[in-house]
Amino acid sequence: MYKNPLECKGNIFITGSGGTGKTYAINDYMKKHSDTTLLCASTGTAAVNIGGSTAHRLFSIPVPAYGQDPEKLTPSKLQVFSQADTVIIDEISMLRNDAFSFAMRALHKAEKLYNRKIRVILSGDFSQLPPIVKKDEERYFTKYGFDKSGFAFTTKEWMELKLKVVELTEVKRQTDKEFIDNLQRLRKGDDSVISYFNDKFFNGKNLLHKDDPSAVYLCSANKEADENNQEYLDSIDAPMAAYQAKKQGITGKELPCDDIVLLKPGAKVMFTANDSLRDAEGEFNQEFDKFATGRYTNGMFATVLECRSDSVVVKTEDGRRVTVKPNKWSVYKYTVDRITAIMKKDEIGSITQIPLKVAQAITIHKSQGKTFSKMIVAPNVFAAGQLYVALSRISTPEGLFLLEEIRKEHVKIDPTVQKFYDQNYTWDIPEAQLKKQKEIEKKQKTKKKPAAKKKATTKKKAVAKKTASKKTVRKTAVKKTTARKPAARKKTVKKKSAAKKQ
CATH class of the missing domain: 3.40.50.300 (P-loop containing nucleotide triphosphate hydrolases)
Structure with a gap:
């Protein structure tokens, strides 16, 4: 359990x-x-x-x-x-x-x-x-x-x-103990594992061939992956089908699928989501439930058989024919209901797209969280941890091939992370x-x-000023009639003074 x-x-x-x-x-x-x-x-x-x-x-x-x-x-x-x-x-x-x-x-x-x-x-x-x-x-x-x-x-x-x-x-992904041990050492930045990986996966004779059409190519740059995929798709003599994503309230570059998915019958593809197909009672369809999450999983490979207007028919690696319909990915925001005070998760955006992409090449960054049965790796990495991420995607060592030898500069671990590990997950x-x-x-x-005090003082001053204004208005109203009489007297006095002078 x-x-x-x-x-x-x-x-x-x-x-x-x-x-x-x-x-x-x-x-x-x-x-x-x-x-x-x-x-x-x-x-x-x-x-x-x-x-x-x-x-x-x-x-x-x-x-x-x-x-x-x-x-x-x-x-x-x-x-x-x-x-x-x-x-x-x-x-x-x-x-x-x-x-x-x-x-x-x-x-x-x-x-x-x-x-x-x-x-x-x-x-x-x-x-x-x-x-x-x-x-x-x-x-x-x-x-x-x-x-x-x-x-x-x-x-x-x-x-x-x-x-x-x-x-x-x-490790649940792999079972080969020697491979797992060397991966763990690579994760910690140990460059003594270079000879193991080169001998077995670059010079190895009975492993995956570099031209195996069923293998995915892992590289470090988006441009390289896109060029490889486009070149591969162009080489297939079949009509092209384009699937446009439907977006609602979702923007940005970091999306789980492509905005436009281009496919051809015969193309090697990879699933970009888990199958969530359920039966009428809400249970997974057990007829296909080999993976306990539906008919396919994120990262699994297949070959396109037919491109329809609203779906794609593929053949999985184990020979099953599957009709793939658009998948919906949602973005959520947590809120609290004002009446019930219960916490809830509201959908604030979504993107709906065919959960497939041409799988001739994929970047190491996008491979994170995925598992592949066959892959070819170009180890010319530029960021710390990239080589480890790439090599740890494989499910079995027999499915791995290095396009070139690993060199010392490829084994990168950030010195800050290294120190964090050396200090047993602590940091000074x-x-x-x-x-x-x-x-x-x-x-x-x-x-x-001071800002809060100033705000309060300003408010008091405003109230005081308003009160003072009201008092002034009252006084002015009361004295309006009496204010004219002194002015009249003053005028009379002036006339008398003028008469005396004459």
């Missing part, structure tokens, strides 16, 4: 290499606690994939978040936390430290406002894709007391959570950085008080 590691008290950081079951643990937890749990992720794609909100939407995080004051958030922005017991942030590795700091300070304000303690669960693997900090932003990170690496664990808010670390070690914040953050928070607090 499955024992969920999230079913314990206190704040948790659940981590582990790819394929250890982090997402499964979250999904299982949400089945039982969705009524009181707020689920979000660091990116739009990750949020759609888990059926939650983005962290930026949930916590009202500005972009950029450094120098911003969460104390300025109105109660209406924080009302969603009034009925929550737990908050889960998935893919924490890609949430920048300035955004994470703002989110936790906003949460702390909500706890005080609604007099409740809210549990925090963070999930992710810092060995995988890092947060994006542009070069021209680094000086602002220093100015506002944030580590230039951008990792969430470098903040004082991470330290204050006193997280219990749950590291999942049993430099005194100067901590001091800078506290100074900024103090300034933000002192700025608020």
